[in-house]
Amino acid sequence: MATNLGGLTATGTVRVHRLVRGFGSRAVLDGFDLEIGSGEFVALLGRSGSGKSTLLRALAGLDSDADGSGMIDVPEKSSVVFQDARLLPWQRVLDNVVLGLRRSNAHERGLAALAEVGLAGRENAWPNELSGGEQQRVALARALVSEPELLLADEPFGALDALTRLRMHDLLRELYARHRPTVLLVTHDVDEAVTLADRVLLLDSGRIAVDLTIDLPAQRSHRQPQFLAYRETLLRALGVNHSEG
Amino acid sequence: MTATVLARLQGTTTPSVRKPGRRLKPGRPIPLGAAIGPFLLLSVWAAGSAAGWIDPRTLSAPWTVVTTAGDLIADGRLQDNLAISAQRAGLGLVIGTVIGTVLAVVAGLSRWGEALLDGPIQIKRAIPSLALLPLLVLWFGIGEQMKVITITLGVFVPVYIHTHNGLRSIDSRYVELGESLRLPRAVFLRRIVLPGALPGFLLGMRFAVVNAWLALVVVEQINSTSGIGYMMQLAREYGQTDVIIVGLVLYGLLGLLSDGAVRLAQRRALSWRRTLAD
Structure with missing residues (x-):
């Protein structure tokens, strides 16, 4: 099992050294190294089976069943x-x-977090009365209410429709700007990665194939030539050669 | 209802009206629907007695039963016997529910608990509680203790089985959520495990309530000197059909009321669920 040396480094920093993770005899990650600076927004791209979810689950400590x-x-x-x-x-x-809150003012903080994700006044609703997008916003509020130093997101918008997903992108950027946690976002959507992250890692067969720093203003759009260039690079690395959306 | 609407729509010849899709739900609930069947049964009984088809020695007329019930209430026998019966059933139900729930949680959350508890309880389940009665009489005599223990034994098994099953079928994604939030065990139990097992528990309670009354009937007919069962035993010796029927009606009412109470609790506690019946 991995040793957790939490507390030795600056808050918010993620460090992974010689990580090996596998199921049975199949090694998904084999000697994997990664460093993420405090407050960095990193998107982790990769095809299915590239090991991105395995990495995220290892960082979240949710892989007690893995070797x-x-x-x-x-x-x-x-x-x-x-x-x-x-x-x-x-x-x-x-x-x-x-x-997950263990504090006396949990109620107030919960209400504030709901207001932040645009769901003020819905605190007494049952989850199944909300739409898919609203439910995911509640999940975001639940993740942020504890003021985390690291936010791990495993394809959080994958199940949403395109329009809702765009709104959620704006919301996530906004929340990130306000709270400045370190973010690791796993996604298979190149546009999503370039829109949201300041650094995109492309994972292929358990190792980092591309490590790309996205140098774009906070307001990003598909029309920016630099945006298209990043997109092109990543798509090519993923093995997609044509560039239509 | 849907059919008549459809017929009217077709009658006005609007070919563009789309046929409503087939409804797979059972439809709107009928007001007082649960009362229709029993009411019909009562009418047949009353009509049969009035017309003289039913010998009063076989089955007393409904009005005789009502008068007898009135007499029994007037001299206080009904209340006294009812109170003692309700006390026995209630005590057995409470003790059995607590035991069943605690065992289910222990067996559901720890592999050792399951290994130790599940086998014996499954064996106990295979033996009808009432078959244990001769042994229980030998061990505990014919007093209140034996009666409450018999009822408890009938109650804890369904509570255990269904709560354990409900607990085991909690979605593992919620367990993972609890791990990711680093919930302490007590919070995990209170916020995820127990509410997740509640539908199973309440289903178990419905069986448990039925079992409690069933066990009550049997224990009250063994050397009892009080309770509804005793009242009926006595009536059998004097050939008083009407008193026996008063007892049966009481048992029925008690069963119905307690099942209704559990169902009400079910609706209240599970209001977050949307199911076929809603």
Whole structure:
């Protein structure tokens, strides 16, 4: 198992050294190294089976069933956003948001987090009364209410329709600008990666094939030539040669 | 209802009206629907007695039963026997529910708990509680203790089985969520495990309530000197059909009321669920 040396490094920094993770005899990650600076927004791209979810689960400490070794150093305070909103259907929205909070002012903080994701006034709704996008916003509020130093997101917008996904992109950038956690976003969508992240890692067969720093203003659009260039690079690295959307 | 609407629409010849899709849900609930069947049964009984088809020695007329119930209430026998019966059933139900739930949680959350508990309980489940009665009488005599223990034994098994099953079928994604939020075990239990197992628990309660009344009937007919069952035993010796029927109606009402109470609790507690019946 990996040793967690939390606390030895600056808050928010993620350090992975010689990480090995596999299931049975198949090694998904084999001697994997990664360093993410505090407050960096990193997108992790890759085809299915490239090991991106394995890496995220290792960082989240959710892989007790996997075999492996190596060193993982992540901030003490980290949150996970899953692909499904994963709200407890038997708890009202606010109770879902404050589920992990152990403080006296949990109620107020929960309400504030809901207001931040644009769901003020919905605190007493049941999760299944909300739309898919709204449920994922509640999941974001639940992840951010504990003021994490690291936010791990596993294809959080993968199950949403295109329009809702664009709105969620804006919301995530906005929340990131305000709270400045370190973010590791796993996605298979190149546009999403270039739109959101400041650094894009492309994972291929368990190693980093491309490490690209995105040097674009906060307001990004498909019309920027530099945006298209980044997109082209990543698509080519993924083995897609034509450039239509 | 849908059919008549459809017929009217077709009658006005609007070919563009699309046929409503086939409804797979059972449709709107009928008001007081649950009362229709029993009411019909009661009418047949009343009509049969009035017309003289039913010998009063076989089955007393409904009005005789009502008068007898009135007499029994007037001299206090009904209340006294009812109170003692309800106390036995209630005590057995509470103890059995607590035992069943605790065992289910222990067996559901730890492999050792399951290894130790599940086998014996499955064996107990295969033996009808009432078959244990001779042994229980030998061990605990014929007093209240034996009665409550018999009822408890009938109650805890369904509570255990269904709560354990409900607990085991909690989605593992919620367990993962609890891990990612680093929930302490007590919070995990209170916010995820118990609410997740609640539908199973409540289903178990419905079986448990039925079992409690069933066990009550049997234990009250063994050397009892109080309770509804005793009242009915006595009536059998004097050939009082009407008193026996008063007892049966009481048992029925108690069963119905307690099942209704559990169902009400079910609706309240599971209001977050959307199901076929809603």
